[in-house]
Amino acid sequence: MAEVVLFHHVQGLTEGVCAFAEELRAGGHTVHTPDLFDGSQPPTIEDGIALTESIGDGVLRERADRAVADLPAGLVYAGFSFGAGVAQRFAQTRPGARGAMLYESCIPLTGEWAFGPWPDGVPVQIHGMDKDPFFALEGDLDAARELVETVGSELAELFVYEGDRHLFADSSLPSYDADAAGLVVQRSREFLYRVS
DSSP states (O other): OOEEEEEOBTTBSOHHHHHHHHHHHTTTOEEEOOOTTTTOOOSSHHHHHHHHHHHOHHHHHHHHHHHHHTSOSOOEEEEETHHHHHHHHHHHHSTTOOEEEEESOOOOSSSTTOOOSOOTTOOEEEEEETTOTTTTTTTHHHHHHHHHHHHOTTTEEEEEESSOOSSTTOTTSTTOOHHHHHHHHHHHHHHHHHHO
16 A cells, blocks of 8 residues: 655645544555644635744754654655645655645746656656635646646646636535545555555
8 A cells, every 4th residue: 555645735734634634544555644734724815825934944844854754765755735746746856756746836847946857667646626715716736737748648647627726625624525525535545545
């Protein structure tokens, strides 16, 4: 079975993120859920963005690095929104990644925020809604399409769901969409089965 590190979004390590991790564990996988906010759970996305800015990129990067430091190399890196960026960094820069599952975020392969080229042979699965203001309307969906085109459909999958909700797979938030989230869980389990 796969070993996964699942990074939370800007509203912290919510009950919904933990519940999603349990859904993956039910498939027999080991799932780690580090808390990069030390227990803080901002009530809104805007509050969460403000928290990340107050903590600072350097500190958040150090916390993430510590979270994986004692874990084996052959991990699947996963994350929601802000956490997907963390997961993508590790998938692209930490040797030995077995895969990446990026929920509602995708960093372009080139440009100011890029982590470099996508590593050879590392599969990736990306999920997001087609009218999500943070995913579809801020360039992440375009970046995801470019990633799939660059890596190839044998290794890269993009699943786009109808709707305008961000953090739709978090069952503890008002943005939760049970039908779409169910598909995300199903497709994530299939991905983990393939890379196990």
